[in-house]
Amino acid sequence: MASETDYVTLISNDGFSFLVQRSSARISPVIKRMLDPNGAFMEAKDNTCTLQNINGIVLEKVCEYLYYNEKHKDASDVPDMDFPTELCLELLMASDYLNI
């Protein structure tokens, strides 16, 4: 059982890996459950989540969103995060999967 590290890894389906803070990653309930040390998932052991249906470009934006969300958690009148329109639909599918 590895101890709770500060950072976790998210891997896309085309091999890109992103190192993000655990606190940000847990904004997504799906990832949170995967990394839960009390659960029996393999991901919890190596602190790594492989997301088979999200590709690298989209996952990068997702990580950006996780940080943006944590940074503005208690603020009001937050400016919207910007992202290119082409990514829009894939990002929508990813956000629906990750429930964020």
Added chain:
Amino acid sequence: MSGRRGGNRIRGPQSALTDFLAANNISAAQIRDDYERRRREAEQDAGNAGEGPSNAATEQTEDEALAVAAQAEEAEKKSKKRKRTEEEAIDKIKKAKATKKGKGKGKKKGKKDDLDDDNDDDADYDDDFGMYKKAKPVPGQLEHCDICNKRFTVTPYSKEGPDGGLLCAPCGKELSKDLKKEQRAVTKAASTGKKRRKVESDRLDGIAVGGAKSLSQLCIQKVAQHHDDIEELGDLPQSVLERLSEIFSKKRVMKSKTLPLFLRPDLDSVVVHDAAYLEEEDYQQIFAIVPNVRKLVLSNTCQLKDGAIDYMLERCHDLRHIQLYAANLVQEGMWHRLFREAGAKLEVLKLKWLDAAFEDLVVRDMVKYCPNLERLKLKLCRRLGEDAVVSISDLPELKHLSLQISQDVSTPTLVNLIEKRGSGLQTLSLEKFIDADDSVLEAIHENCTQLSKLRLSENDTVTDAGYTALFTDWDNWPLTFADFNSTRDIDNNNSEGPEDAIGLASSGFRALMEHSGAALKHLNIASCRHIELSAFMDVFNGAQNYPLLEHINLSFCNRADTSVVAGIFKSCPALKQLVAFGCFDVQDVVVPRNVALIGVPRAQDAIEQFGIGIGVDEAISRMVEVAA
């Protein structure tokens, strides 16, 4: 006049005008000076004021000068007239240009008044000095630019400079660029005001209280923004698709072009909340592409006609849920046919805003052919009345009933309905049955044991005692949704209501919360103004705990004050939204985290106040400090 030069002393008869002037002590010298000045200007004009040189006038004697002056005056009058017509022409052009500019600027919203005033002032100013301005040269002629003094050819497109003269092409371009920048700056000032309102409006839609929006929300917004460019929505899951169709409907872009994005053969539901732009072919397209549709939701379907329904009945054999709002072009015969052919499998039927074609007879047919109907919502169907309610009482599987019938329905009929169907009902919503009285509540008390959602709104006959009796010793389990808005006495001469309160009042309210407090999620007691402060304090006093209560609406309950709101924050840990329009004793509220307070008026505050990241206890202690 040239003949008079050289000191010829022969004088002819003087004009009547000269005599008159002399009689009125008008000095010839003055006239001479004026005349000379005007002549000089006339020379600067297009050169057709060919009166002789001014030198001669100075040499003549006074008398001659007078005579000369008289003649000169007449000539001058003519030139004046010419100039006047020229001036008028110039003025007309100027005015036309000023109004055009004013109109053009007026189209754009913003703080235009200052600019318009300046324009008008300038125009007036210019008018006074009109006669000193240069006349506008005709296109084709050479002119000097007002700004850079370069020579250029006048065209119909030459811009007018700030002094009224014309500008050469480059200077003209510069001027219009500057003008455009000004206009853009003004519109920007206006639109920043709109942005804040939009932010607040978006927040209310997503009920996102503070913090960032969810990624799904951001993406959906972007998709709706670029709806024109999307060709296909790919493999989005059904829930996301429904959410997208909601946003498209809200932005009124659900049209023939965007509709196909939401139609896929593998879907089993078609949800379009705003079908106002859809036409006959679009409806046929829906049924052609999605023949296995089980849930059909079309709101604002003003253009839905018999032909489309006919095609639907032909293609779609699996319809379970039909929701058609405002389908007014469907004829009576087609409704009968719809129920006959598709009625057997129908489980959910929701119809609103129907008119002449939907009458009690149709409801009777519906009941006859749809034995499996579990959910029925009939609102705002103008022709339905007592008979419809009688027919509905015979639906065997009815679990959820929602009625709003504009014609009079007698109380015994309602009681009969509840007696027959009450035991199976989980939802009962009776809106605007103004004359329903305590016997209806008694019937509910006796017959309903499975209700989880109860609404009895806009009624002014049921008494508080009736409500108390309903909620005391009721076999029903606790309600999750209670809506008794606008139950109160309407008598303009007696605003306090009668001694025995009408509508949900103090004891009824206490009994309601006693019975259902543990499970209640939505509470709507708007306009129940006979509820006293003591009842509010008893119910929401911090000691009681309502663990599931999320939405409260106590608008226009004018006895509620700040301590009640504080109590609500304390007693309802799961609270998300508190609506309190018209509660004037509620002031200086500090809103805790995750709570949206809507409608508490103070001129400076926003109409919605969102929790600012502090806990409930801290919020309450701050409120106490402020009050103290």
